[in-house]
Amino acid sequence: MKKHVAIVGATGAVGQEMIKVLLERNFPYQTLRLFASKQSAGKKLTIHNQNFIVEEFHDHCLNNIDIVFGATDALVAKDIAKQTKLNHALFIDNSSAFRLDEDVPLIIPEVNSSDFLTHQGIIANPNCATIIALTALQPLHAYANIQRLIVSTYQAVSGAGIYGIQELQQQIENIAHQHPIQIQHFPCQIAYNLIPQIGSFHDSGYSEEEIKLEKESKKILHDPSLLVNCTCVRVPVIRSHSESIYVEFKQPIDVHTAKQLLQQGNGVRFIDQNDNTKYPTPLDTSNQDYIYVGRIRKDPNPCVHALSLWCCGDQLRKGAATNAIQIAELSL
Numbered sequence: 001m002k003k004h005v006a007i008v009g010a011t012g013a014v015g016q017e018m019i020k021v022l023l024e025r026n027f028p029y030q031t032l033r034l035f036a037s038k039q040s041a042g043k044k045l046t047i048h049n050q051n052f053i054v055e056e057f058h059d060h061c062l063n064n065i066d067i068v069f070g071a072t073d074a075l076v077a078k079d080i081a082k083q084t085k086l087n088h089a090l091f092i093d094n095s096s097a098f099r100l101d102e103d104v105p106l107i108i109p110e111v112n113s114s115d116f117l118t119h120q121g122i123i124a125n126p127n128c129a130t131i132i133a134l135t136a137l138q139p140l141h142a143y144a145n146i147q148r149l150i151v152s153t154y155q156a157v158s159g160a161g162i163y164g165i166q167e168l169q170q171q172i173e174n175i176a177h178q179h180p181i182q183i184q185h186f187p188c189q190i191a192y193n194l195i196p197q198i199g200s201f202h203d204s205g206y207s208e209e210e211i212k213l214e215k216e217s218k219k220i221l222h223d224p225s226l227l228v229n230c231t232c233v234r235v236p237v238i239r240s241h242s243e244s245i246y247v248e249f250k251q252p253i254d255v256h257t258a259k260q261l262l263q264q265g266n267g268v269r270f271i272d273q274n275d276n277t278k279y280p281t282p283l284d285t286s287n288q289d290y291i292y293v294g295r296i297r298k299d300p301n302p303c304v305h306a307l308s309l310w311c312c313g314d315q316l317r318k319g320a321a322t323n324a325i326q327i328a329e330l331s332l
Helices: 013-024 074-087 109-118 128-144 162-176 208-220 255-263 317-329
Strands: 003-008 029-036 044-047 050-056 067-070 090-093 122-124 146-155 227-234 241-249 268-270 291-298 306-313
Touching: 003 013, 013 029, 013 044, 013 317, 067 074, 067 317, 074 090, 090 317, 109 128, 109 317, 128 146, 128 208, 128 241, 128 255, 128 268, 128 291, 128 306, 128 317, 146 208, 208 227, 255 268, 255 291, 255 306, 306 317
Parallel strands: 003 029, 003 067, 029 050, 067 090, 090 122, 146 227, 268 291
Antiparallel strands: 044 050, 146 241, 241 306, 291 306
Protein backbone atom coordinates (compact mmCIF):
# COMPACT_ATOMS: atom_id res chain seq x y z
CA MET A 1 0.00 0.00 0.00
CA LYS A 2 1.44 3.36 -1.00
CA LYS A 3 2.08 5.89 1.73
CA HIS A 4 1.71 9.64 2.06
CA VAL A 5 5.21 10.70 3.11
CA ALA A 6 6.75 13.93 4.39
CA ILE A 7 10.31 15.04 5.16
CA VAL A 8 10.78 17.92 7.59
CA GLY A 9 14.17 19.58 7.22
CA ALA A 10 14.30 18.62 3.55
CA THR A 11 16.83 21.28 2.49
CA GLY A 12 19.55 20.14 4.91
CA ALA A 13 22.27 17.58 4.15
CA VAL A 14 20.40 14.67 5.77
CA GLY A 15 17.02 15.75 4.40
CA GLN A 16 18.29 15.79 0.82
CA GLU A 17 19.91 12.39 1.30
CA MET A 18 16.55 11.06 2.53
CA ILE A 19 14.93 12.16 -0.73
CA LYS A 20 17.69 10.46 -2.75
CA VAL A 21 17.40 7.21 -0.83
CA LEU A 22 13.60 7.14 -1.05
CA LEU A 23 13.89 7.42 -4.83
CA GLU A 24 16.76 4.95 -5.17
CA ARG A 25 15.01 2.29 -3.10
CA ASN A 26 11.67 2.85 -4.87
CA PHE A 27 9.88 3.45 -1.62
CA PRO A 28 6.12 3.16 -2.36
CA TYR A 29 4.92 6.67 -1.67
CA GLN A 30 1.74 8.13 -3.09
CA THR A 31 2.71 11.69 -2.25
CA LEU A 32 6.02 13.13 -1.05
CA ARG A 33 5.91 16.54 0.60
CA LEU A 34 9.00 18.45 1.65
CA PHE A 35 9.04 20.92 4.54
CA ALA A 36 11.63 23.33 5.89
CA SER A 37 11.81 26.72 7.55
CA LYS A 38 10.01 29.80 6.28
CA GLN A 39 13.27 31.00 4.68
CA SER A 40 13.39 27.90 2.46
CA ALA A 41 9.71 27.85 1.48
CA GLY A 42 9.29 27.89 -2.29
CA LYS A 43 12.77 26.55 -2.98
CA LYS A 44 12.98 23.98 -5.77
CA LEU A 45 15.00 20.81 -5.25
CA THR A 46 15.95 18.67 -8.24
CA ILE A 47 17.00 15.18 -7.21
CA HIS A 48 17.43 12.27 -9.64
CA ASN A 49 15.79 14.40 -12.35
CA GLN A 50 12.66 14.93 -10.26
CA ASN A 51 11.57 18.39 -9.13
CA PHE A 52 10.19 19.11 -5.68
CA ILE A 53 8.95 22.36 -4.14
CA VAL A 54 9.72 22.97 -0.47
CA GLU A 55 6.85 24.07 1.77
CA GLU A 56 6.99 25.95 5.07
CA PHE A 57 6.71 23.79 8.15
CA HIS A 58 3.90 25.02 10.40
CA ASP A 59 1.07 23.77 12.62
CA HIS A 60 -1.30 21.30 10.95
CA CYS A 61 0.90 20.91 7.85
CA LEU A 62 1.25 17.17 8.51
CA ASN A 63 -2.45 16.33 8.28
CA ASN A 64 -3.15 13.24 6.15
CA ILE A 65 0.49 12.11 6.25
CA ASP A 66 1.30 8.45 7.03
CA ILE A 67 5.08 8.61 7.59
CA VAL A 68 7.12 11.65 8.62
CA PHE A 69 10.91 11.72 8.47
CA GLY A 70 12.54 14.29 10.74
CA ALA A 71 15.87 15.79 9.65
CA THR A 72 15.81 18.67 12.13
CA ASP A 73 17.12 19.61 15.55
CA ALA A 74 15.57 18.27 18.75
CA LEU A 75 13.39 21.33 19.36
CA VAL A 76 11.63 21.10 15.99
CA ALA A 77 11.39 17.32 16.39
CA LYS A 78 9.20 17.79 19.45
CA ASP A 79 6.82 19.98 17.43
CA ILE A 80 6.70 17.32 14.73
CA ALA A 81 5.92 14.66 17.34
CA LYS A 82 2.90 16.62 18.55
CA GLN A 83 1.47 16.80 15.03
CA THR A 84 2.14 13.15 14.17
CA LYS A 85 0.57 11.96 17.43
CA LEU A 86 -2.64 13.86 16.64
CA ASN A 87 -2.69 12.43 13.13
CA HIS A 88 -1.70 8.86 14.11
CA ALA A 89 1.27 8.99 11.76
CA LEU A 90 4.63 7.23 12.15
CA PHE A 91 7.43 9.68 13.00
CA ILE A 92 11.01 8.54 12.29
CA ASP A 93 13.26 11.10 13.92
CA ASN A 94 16.93 11.68 13.19
CA SER A 95 17.50 14.11 16.08
CA SER A 96 18.54 13.22 19.63
CA ALA A 97 15.17 14.28 21.07
CA PHE A 98 13.75 10.82 21.75
CA ARG A 99 16.67 8.40 21.46
CA LEU A 100 16.89 7.57 25.14
CA ASP A 101 13.16 7.69 25.94
CA GLU A 102 12.11 4.33 27.36
CA ASP A 103 8.96 4.11 25.23
CA VAL A 104 10.68 5.07 21.93
CA PRO A 105 12.51 2.30 20.01
CA LEU A 106 16.03 3.13 18.82
CA ILE A 107 16.54 1.01 15.74
CA ILE A 108 19.26 -0.20 13.38
CA PRO A 109 17.38 -2.66 11.14
CA GLU A 110 20.38 -5.01 10.78
CA VAL A 111 20.69 -5.16 14.58
CA ASN A 112 17.30 -4.87 16.33
CA SER A 113 14.53 -4.70 13.75
CA SER A 114 12.14 -6.57 16.08
CA ASP A 115 11.99 -3.45 18.26
CA PHE A 116 9.84 -1.91 15.51
CA LEU A 117 6.90 -3.88 16.89
CA THR A 118 7.03 -1.90 20.15
CA HIS A 119 6.72 1.59 18.72
CA GLN A 120 3.94 3.94 19.78
CA GLY A 121 4.15 6.35 16.86
CA ILE A 122 7.77 7.50 17.24
CA ILE A 123 10.97 5.68 16.27
CA ALA A 124 14.38 7.24 16.84
CA ASN A 125 17.24 6.99 14.37
CA PRO A 126 20.49 6.42 16.31
CA ASN A 127 23.51 8.68 16.17
CA CYS A 128 25.61 8.13 13.04
CA ALA A 129 28.68 6.87 14.91
CA THR A 130 26.52 4.35 16.79
CA ILE A 131 24.94 3.06 13.57
CA ILE A 132 28.32 2.57 11.90
CA ALA A 133 29.85 0.77 14.89
CA LEU A 134 26.96 -1.57 15.67
CA THR A 135 26.24 -2.46 12.04
CA ALA A 136 29.88 -3.52 11.72
CA LEU A 137 29.82 -5.45 14.99
CA GLN A 138 26.43 -7.18 14.72
CA PRO A 139 27.66 -10.37 12.97
CA LEU A 140 30.31 -10.79 15.67
CA HIS A 141 27.94 -9.93 18.51
CA ALA A 142 25.43 -12.56 17.35
CA TYR A 143 28.19 -15.18 17.55
CA ALA A 144 30.16 -14.27 20.68
CA ASN A 145 28.22 -11.56 22.61
CA ILE A 146 29.93 -8.20 23.09
CA GLN A 147 31.05 -7.42 26.62
CA ARG A 148 33.13 -4.27 26.19
CA LEU A 149 33.82 -1.65 23.51
CA ILE A 150 36.65 0.86 23.26
CA VAL A 151 35.95 3.09 20.26
CA SER A 152 37.85 5.96 18.66
CA THR A 153 35.96 7.78 15.92
CA TYR A 154 37.32 9.93 13.09
CA GLN A 155 34.29 11.91 11.98
CA ALA A 156 33.91 13.86 8.74
CA VAL A 157 32.91 17.52 8.71
CA SER A 158 29.64 16.76 6.90
CA GLY A 159 28.51 15.26 10.19
CA ALA A 160 28.11 18.89 11.26
CA GLY A 161 25.94 19.62 8.22
CA ILE A 162 26.43 21.72 5.12
CA TYR A 163 28.09 24.52 7.11
CA GLY A 164 30.76 22.12 8.34
CA ILE A 165 31.71 21.28 4.77
CA GLN A 166 31.75 24.94 3.79
CA GLU A 167 33.97 25.87 6.72
CA LEU A 168 36.59 23.26 5.87
CA GLN A 169 36.62 24.24 2.19
CA GLN A 170 36.81 27.95 3.00
CA GLN A 171 39.66 27.47 5.47
CA ILE A 172 41.67 25.42 2.94
CA GLU A 173 41.14 28.13 0.32
CA ASN A 174 42.11 30.88 2.76
CA ILE A 175 45.29 29.07 3.75
CA ALA A 176 46.21 28.55 0.09
CA HIS A 177 45.86 32.28 -0.56
CA GLN A 178 47.39 33.30 2.79
CA HIS A 179 44.16 34.89 3.98
CA PRO A 180 43.00 34.94 7.62
CA ILE A 181 41.23 31.82 8.90
CA GLN A 182 37.61 32.18 9.99
CA ILE A 183 36.25 29.86 12.68
CA GLN A 184 32.48 29.70 13.05
CA HIS A 185 31.07 26.20 13.41
CA PHE A 186 33.93 24.23 14.99
CA PRO A 187 35.78 24.94 18.27
CA CYS A 188 39.02 25.64 16.40
CA GLN A 189 40.58 25.40 12.92
CA ILE A 190 39.57 22.14 11.19
CA ALA A 191 41.67 22.50 8.01
CA TYR A 192 44.85 20.38 8.32
CA ASN A 193 43.89 19.70 11.93
CA LEU A 194 42.05 17.29 14.25
CA ILE A 195 39.56 18.34 16.93
CA PRO A 196 38.99 15.87 19.81
CA GLN A 197 35.60 17.36 20.62
CA ILE A 198 32.16 16.77 19.06
CA GLY A 199 29.44 18.46 21.07
CA SER A 200 29.85 20.09 24.46
CA PHE A 201 31.73 18.45 27.33
CA HIS A 202 29.91 17.05 30.35
CA ASP A 203 31.26 17.20 33.90
CA SER A 204 32.65 13.69 33.37
CA GLY A 205 35.01 15.04 30.71
CA TYR A 206 33.25 13.13 27.93
CA SER A 207 31.68 14.94 25.00
CA GLU A 208 28.04 14.66 23.94
CA GLU A 209 28.96 12.47 20.98
CA GLU A 210 30.91 10.08 23.19
CA ILE A 211 28.04 9.77 25.65
CA LYS A 212 25.58 9.15 22.81
CA LEU A 213 27.56 6.17 21.54
CA GLU A 214 27.80 4.71 25.03
CA LYS A 215 24.14 5.05 26.01
CA GLU A 216 22.67 4.27 22.60
CA SER A 217 24.73 1.08 22.25
CA LYS A 218 23.42 -0.20 25.56
CA LYS A 219 19.83 0.52 24.55
CA ILE A 220 20.06 -0.98 21.04
CA LEU A 221 21.75 -4.17 22.27
CA HIS A 222 19.41 -4.38 25.30
CA ASP A 223 22.40 -4.69 27.60
CA PRO A 224 22.75 -2.08 30.38
CA SER A 225 25.87 -3.91 31.62
CA LEU A 226 27.72 -3.29 28.33
CA LEU A 227 31.01 -1.47 28.93
CA VAL A 228 31.68 1.35 26.46
CA ASN A 229 34.50 3.89 26.36
CA CYS A 230 34.67 6.28 23.44
CA THR A 231 36.77 9.16 22.08
CA CYS A 232 35.22 11.13 19.20
CA VAL A 233 37.40 13.24 16.91
CA ARG A 234 36.46 15.60 14.08
CA VAL A 235 38.80 15.21 11.10
CA PRO A 236 39.28 17.27 7.89
CA VAL A 237 37.47 14.75 5.69
CA ILE A 238 34.38 15.78 3.70
CA ARG A 239 32.32 12.62 3.96
CA SER A 240 32.19 9.24 5.75
CA HIS A 241 33.16 8.49 9.33
CA SER A 242 35.88 6.04 10.34
CA GLU A 243 36.15 4.11 13.60
CA SER A 244 38.82 2.11 15.36
CA ILE A 245 37.10 -0.45 17.59
CA TYR A 246 38.50 -2.74 20.27
CA VAL A 247 35.84 -5.25 21.26
CA GLU A 248 35.85 -7.85 24.03
CA PHE A 249 33.46 -10.79 23.84
CA LYS A 250 31.90 -13.09 26.41
CA GLN A 251 32.64 -16.16 24.28
CA PRO A 252 35.77 -17.13 22.32
CA ILE A 253 36.13 -15.91 18.75
CA ASP A 254 39.15 -16.03 16.45
CA VAL A 255 40.16 -13.93 13.46
CA HIS A 256 39.27 -16.60 10.90
CA THR A 257 35.76 -16.97 12.30
CA ALA A 258 35.32 -13.19 12.50
CA LYS A 259 36.27 -12.82 8.84
CA GLN A 260 33.76 -15.49 7.81
CA LEU A 261 31.00 -13.86 9.82
CA LEU A 262 31.71 -10.42 8.38
CA GLN A 263 31.79 -11.75 4.83
CA GLN A 264 28.22 -12.95 5.39
CA GLY A 265 27.09 -9.95 7.45
CA ASN A 266 24.02 -7.93 6.55
CA GLY A 267 24.90 -4.38 5.52
CA VAL A 268 28.63 -5.09 5.86
CA ARG A 269 31.36 -5.35 3.25
CA PHE A 270 34.49 -7.06 4.54
CA ILE A 271 37.80 -5.89 3.05
CA ASP A 272 40.40 -8.62 3.55
CA GLN A 273 43.95 -7.42 4.19
CA ASN A 274 45.49 -10.35 2.32
CA ASP A 275 47.91 -8.21 0.31
CA ASN A 276 48.64 -5.61 3.02
CA THR A 277 47.24 -2.72 0.95
CA LYS A 278 43.49 -3.27 1.26
CA TYR A 279 41.50 -1.67 4.03
CA PRO A 280 38.47 0.64 4.24
CA THR A 281 38.87 4.38 3.76
CA PRO A 282 36.32 7.22 3.85
CA LEU A 283 36.60 7.74 0.09
CA ASP A 284 35.76 4.07 -0.52
CA THR A 285 32.56 4.29 1.48
CA SER A 286 31.14 7.64 0.39
CA ASN A 287 27.78 7.76 -1.42
CA GLN A 288 26.83 4.15 -0.72
CA ASP A 289 25.21 2.20 2.13
CA TYR A 290 27.58 -0.58 3.22
CA ILE A 291 29.76 -0.36 6.31
CA TYR A 292 33.24 -1.42 5.23
CA VAL A 293 35.21 -3.45 7.79
CA GLY A 294 38.85 -4.50 7.73
CA ARG A 295 42.11 -4.80 9.67
CA ILE A 296 40.82 -7.58 11.94
CA ARG A 297 43.40 -8.40 14.65
CA LYS A 298 43.41 -10.66 17.69
CA ASP A 299 44.29 -9.22 21.08
CA PRO A 300 47.75 -10.66 21.86
CA ASN A 301 46.70 -11.28 25.47
CA PRO A 302 45.67 -14.97 25.51
CA CYS A 303 43.36 -14.46 28.51
CA VAL A 304 41.00 -12.10 26.68
CA HIS A 305 38.40 -12.86 23.97
CA ALA A 306 39.00 -9.67 22.03
CA LEU A 307 39.49 -8.31 18.53
CA SER A 308 40.48 -4.99 17.02
CA LEU A 309 39.00 -3.77 13.77
CA TRP A 310 38.68 -0.70 11.53
CA CYS A 311 35.47 0.37 9.82
CA CYS A 312 34.18 3.22 7.68
CA GLY A 313 30.70 4.27 6.60
CA ASP A 314 28.86 7.15 4.97
CA GLN A 315 27.29 8.94 7.92
CA LEU A 316 24.84 10.87 5.73
CA ARG A 317 23.50 7.67 4.18
CA LYS A 318 23.66 4.55 6.37
CA GLY A 319 24.52 6.75 9.35
CA ALA A 320 21.32 8.79 8.91
CA ALA A 321 19.13 8.83 5.79
CA THR A 322 19.32 5.21 4.66
CA ASN A 323 18.84 3.87 8.16
CA ALA A 324 15.70 5.99 8.51
CA ILE A 325 14.28 4.73 5.20
CA GLN A 326 15.08 1.13 6.19
CA ILE A 327 13.09 1.67 9.38
CA ALA A 328 10.14 2.93 7.32
CA GLU A 329 10.38 -0.16 5.11
CA LEU A 330 9.65 -2.27 8.19
CA SER A 331 6.13 -0.78 8.16
CA LEU A 332 5.33 -1.99 4.63
